[in-house]
Amino acid sequence: MTTNGGSTSGEVPPESAGAKGGTVASAGSETAGLGFSHRQILITMSGLVIAMMLAMLDNMIVAPALPTIVGELGGLNHLAWVATGYILASTVATPIWGKLGDLYGRRIVFVSAVGIFLFGSALCGMSQDMGQLVAFRAVQGLGAGGLMVGVMSIIGEMIPPRDRSKYQGVMMAVMPVSMIGGPLIGGFITDHLNWRWAFYVNLPLGAVTLVLCWITLGKLPKGTGRARIDWLGTVLLTVWITALVLVTSWGGGEYAWGSPTIIGLSVLTVAGFVAFIIVQGRVAEPVMPLRVFKSRNFSLAGGVAFVSGFAMFGAMGFLPQFQQFVQGASATNSGLLLMPMMAAAMVVSLGGGLLISKTGHYKWLPVAGSALVAVGLGLFATMDVNTSTALSSVYMVLLGAGMGAMMQTSTLIAQNSIELRDMGAGTGASTFLRNMGSSLGVSLLGAIYTGTLADSLKNAGTGAESVASSASSMTPEALKKLPEASQAVFQQAVTDGITALFTWGAVVAVVGVLIALFIRQVPLRGGAAPAAEKPSPEPAVTSV
Structure with missing residues (x-):
């Protein structure tokens, strides 16, 4: 097997070359030449850790505040969508942000995701009714999807795999901390401040992330920006993921599993998924490359x-x-x-x-x-x-x-x-x-x-x-x-x-x-x- 410009044809080069112990020209180029010192990596990691914590913490920090939010804004029937809107938007956005980073470079795409997340956070804190809160939580979720995939992609581009594991270990440790710390922080904010600060607290932390990452990520490849975006694949991905999340969220609760709504959404999920796979195999720059x-x-x-x-x-x-x-x-x-x-x-x-x-x-x-x-x-x-x-x-x-x-x-x-x-x-x-x-x-x-x-x-x-x-409606107190x-x-x-x-x-x-x-x-x-x-x-x- 030979390479052309450092890339093998047919199979994925990292596995095939690594397994054979061969010398592939691109192997070194993937990890060398970016010029990040250990000090620069640590400074960048501090911003990335904050970004990962924001994305993971936000969904949990809101949970203790929900009873107070409903009491102030009303709209009990929209309560579940405060969480569902965020999860749905972040899930749909994740592969899209990842592909945009490949096309246009990590720094500008990641900073854009942070900006959208902070914009959504500010809007959530200013919400005047539940409808607004659900919509602004979706905006937050769109940005959060870019934070999660952006952090891992930046680490993947900055650091070779042999050294990457110790840095990714820090990122993975953030997840359980956020899952457990979120309810504790959210409860304290709700009891001693105001529920709106559960969203406003993201703003100063996010600003630090923006500054650190903009300064330290300048050496990352910029991307060509000339490739065509897979808009059809993006739409189909959004359709089948949304339908699937609605099936799992509504089935057996809001609607019976055998109801026309759930059956229709299930059919839409399957049809959307099949169409998505077909499109991904045919377009030049798929949003989720099947290769x-x-x-x-x-x-x-x-x-x-x-x-x-x-x-x-x-x-x-x-x-x-x-x-x-x-x-x-x-x-x-x-x-x-x-x-x-x-x-x-x-x-x-x-x-x-x-x-x-x-x-x-x-x-x-x-x-x-x-x-x-x-x-x-x-x-x-x-x-x-x-x-x-x-x-x-x-x-x-x-x-x-x-x-x-x-x-x-x-x-x-x-x-x-x-x-x-x-x-x-x-x-x-x-x-x-x-x-x-x-x-x-x-x-x-x-x-x-x-x-x-x-x-x-x-x-x-x-x-x-x-x-x-x-x-x-049972509570521990009741x-x-x-x-x-x-x-x-x-x-x-x-x-x-x-x-x-x-x-x-x-x-x-x-x-x-x-x-x-x-x-x-x-x-x-x-x-x-x-x-x-x-x-x-x-x-x-x-x-x-």
């Missing part, structure tokens, strides 16, 4: 990313239900009780990144991580009304360690399996799969939880009718006012729902183990191959 999925490692890493998103958001989204209703924790304390999970995820993410950078070995991390997630979710499925907070904390450590191992390695493997020209689109596709896993995890596991809880109350016998009728017998019935129903959703979550995590087992150990570009992965005696790949 990146020809790499086995890229596709498998995407599967691991999907499972990690599914498990992470599913677990962290519903554990507070058990902690507050069954274990009697307050809303603030339920966030603090998630600290073992956060700490374990941070330690493993950072430690795993350093270990990969030192040894070059990474395959064991997604395998061990998905196995730990499966074990952790399986243990959560064994909980009952007598499970102590100490024992559930042990389960959280296992689950957090597994998530820390899965999240950062999936991105690293994906980026090591694609050409530099597809860094943004490939990173966007990988991030998109994680976001889709998160969205489906919340909606599907939520449907399992609420369905099992309702069935448990229905089968509880006489005396449970009053509890069942008020289950949809539960404490009920007779002890009624409290026990509801707590058992919550426990049944929690164990059911964690059982299915564990099944999905086992699938993640199977996916991770097929990942190949390919030497990371930018560093020497590990000792166990010495180059084979096959002829070297040379550039012509």
Whole structure:
């Protein structure tokens, strides 16, 4: 096999060249010549960390303020769309921002995403009714999609894969911190300031990000800007993702699964997806190049990313239900009780990144991580009304360690399996799969939880009718006012729902183990191959 200008034809060069131990001219050019010193990388990373935290924190920081927001603005029927509008817009925008970065350069595209996010944040803080808030949250989400994929793409372009893992470990550690810190910060802002500051707090932090990134990212390639944008693919991507998110958000709740609305949206999802795939295979500059999925490692890493998103958001989204209703924790304390999970995820993410950078070995991390997630979710499925907070904390450590191992390695493997020209689109596709896993995890596991809880109350016998009728509006405070017998019935129903959703979550995590087992150990570009992965005696790949 030969290269032309440093790119192999047919297969994805990083895997094929790395596996053969050949010398590809572009391998060095992908990582050398940008001229970033360690000091410049650290300064840039400080801005990128803030940007990632803004994108991840914002959705969680608003949750504690929602009751107050509804009380002030009204529009209870639009409450769910405050979160759904943000998630939907960010999911749709992620691959689009990634492709724009490939075409026009990372700096201008990333700074634009930050600007849109800050503009949306300011508008959200000034909202006068729920309709405005939902619309402005969608604007925020459009920018947030660019923040997440932009951060990973910039790191992928600045730093060679062999060194990249330790920096990406920091980014992956931001996710659990934001997921747990968001409700705590949001609750404090709502109680001591005003709910509008849950949005305004983004402005000074975002301004720091804008300044740091504009100054430090000047050495990144500018992009040609001459390629045609895949507008049809963008529209089709938006259509089928929107339809899918609506199916998972509305199905079994607002509409029955067999209702014409859900069936129609399901048909639209399938038709839009098929049309999207056809278009992506025919246009010159697809928004999500199908060629990146020809790499086995890229596709498998995407599967691991999907499972990690599914498990992470599913677990962290519903554990507070058990902690507050069954274990009697307050809303603030339920966030603090998630600290073992956060700490374990941070330690493993950072430690795993350093270990990969030192040894070059990474395959064991997604395998061990998905196995730990499966074990952790399986243990959560064994909980009952007598499970102590100490024992559930042990389960959280296992689950957090597994998530820390899965999240950062999936991105690293994906980026090591694609050409530099597809860094943004490939990173966007990988991030998109994680976001889709998160969205489906919340909606599907939520449907399992609420369905099992309702069935448990229905089968509880006489005396449970009053509890069942008020289950949809039950709060921990209201539960404490009920007779002890009624409290026990509801707590058992919550426990049944929690164990059911964690059982299915564990099944999905086992699938993640199977996916991770097929990942190949390919030497990371930018560093020497590990000792166990010495180059084979096959002829070297040379550039012509």
